[in-house]
Amino acid sequence: MKRLLTTPGFVTVVGALTLAVLAVAGYLIVVAPAKTTIGYCAQLPDAIGLYPGNQVTSLGIPVGTVTAIRPEGTGVRVEFAIDADHPLHGQPTATTVSDTLVADRSLAVFGEPGAPLWDRGRCLTKTFTPKSISQTLDSFAKVAAQLNGGDTPAQQHRIRDGVNAFRAATAGTGPQLNTLITDLATALRQPDAAIGNIGRLIDAFAAIASSISANWDDIARVVLRANDGIGFINELWGRVVQIADSLLVLLPWLNRLANTYGRPLLGALDGAVPGLRLLAANVGSLQQIITMIPPIANAFAQTTDPATGWPRLTYAPPRVTLPQLQPDQICAVLDTITPGQCRTAGDGLSVAELAPLILGTVGAR
Structure with a gap:
């Protein structure tokens, strides 16, 4: 063992293996560190073309892998893990998709950004699977x-x-359809017309806005004072409603009065027509009527004695106007009977009070 461990070849092999292990560890730590994942599950109607190890995507971006597939109830339970940087929010959905006609598929998940996190203890139930080509x-x-x-x-x-x-x-409608398509093509080839119309609308709206801005003080005063005007209109309308309610009572009363006393009233009005015509003939204008009111009022005031308060009657004897050939002579004769009762009018007539003249001849005073 001592000779084996001290041989140059063994040392070279151990050194190479050590360098390889360090290089792999450095790559995993620096270049491709292990990512933290979150486990989820989904209940799918079927799992055709889906296998453990297939990709899990979100908006077309790979975010995880399928970890397990097993039947459960009437569907399939699919377990998958996705990166912790892409957790599911809100009410997520899941479906199987395929980029080609090959049966191999991937699992696509969609969340609701901004919503609360999905509870990982619950499986996704809002799931769909595409139909096969044969179906x-x-x-x-x-x-x-x-x-x-x-x-x-x-x-x-x-x-x-x-x-x-x-x-x-559609027989015979070909020319009309051709004309319609031609006109549509012409309109599409001239988009500036629509843009010009929009521009004119914007200019017109700008003119209206500028006019409103220039007269905004007046508009504001009108709006603020509109409350009083509306209140007056409401009050006036309330009075109109009261008048209408009164008419509901007055009109039936007038109807009953007309039905009961209509003929006598009409007869009385017919009889008053001659008198009204006579009165109208003696009154030339409204001014004459007004000038007649004070004497009538004075006449009613003079019917009572101011001292006693009893009614009194003032008698004025009638006067006569006699034609004369010699007014002075006639008045001289009358004065012998009743002195001072005859006077000569300016138009050549003698005016005398008839009653004192007749009664004076028999000695009355």
């Missing part, structure tokens, strides 16, 4: 058979009849 083709064949009527002979020409109906409905 897809089988479903397509079933749909085609249903469209073609299936096993019903009367319905086996359904597609042909539908195509014929479509052809008949």
Whole structure:
């Protein structure tokens, strides 16, 4: 052993192995250090094309590997580990995806960034798996058979009849369709028109905004004072509602009055028409009516004695106007009977009070 350990070859081999171990350890520590992973599980409907060791991706970026697959209940339990730098948040989902037609697949997981962390003690239940090519083709064949009527002979020409109906409905519309496509192509070749319209809209909006900015003080005062105006409108509307409510009572009362006393009232109005016409004929204007009010008021005031308060009646004897050939002579004769009762009018007539004249002839005083 001493000679073996002291031989140059043995020392060289041990030194080389030591250097190799140190190099591997340095690489693992510096270049590719061991990453901390987090274990999760997911309940998938199936695990076709998924095997332990397959990649786990998030938004197309590899973040972990599948660690175990085993049946559980009506589905498959898939256990996987992902880097601690990419934990799952919120309500994550999982599905199997494949970049090629080869059966080998990978597990894709999606989380909700910003949401609370997913509880690792629970398996992901929001999972999906793509259908296989055979299942897809089988479903397509079933749909085609249903469209073609299936096993019903009367319905086996359904597609042909539908195509014929479509052809008949679109017959003669080729030129219009061509014109529509041409106009659409012209519009697409001239995008500046739409941009110009948008620019004009922006300019118009800028003009409106500048006008509002220039008159903002007036607008603010109007808005602040609108409260009083709205309050006045509400108060006025309340009065209108009260008037309407009053009319609900007044109109039926007027209706009953018209039904009961309508004919007598109309007869009384018809009888008053001649008097109203006579009154209107003697009154030339509204001003005359107003000037007539004070004398009427004075007349009512003079019907009572101011000293006693008893009603009194003032009698004024009638006066007569006599045509005359010699007014002075007639008045001289009348004055002998009742002195001072005759006077000569300015138009050549003699005016005398008739009652004292007649009563004076029999000695009345």
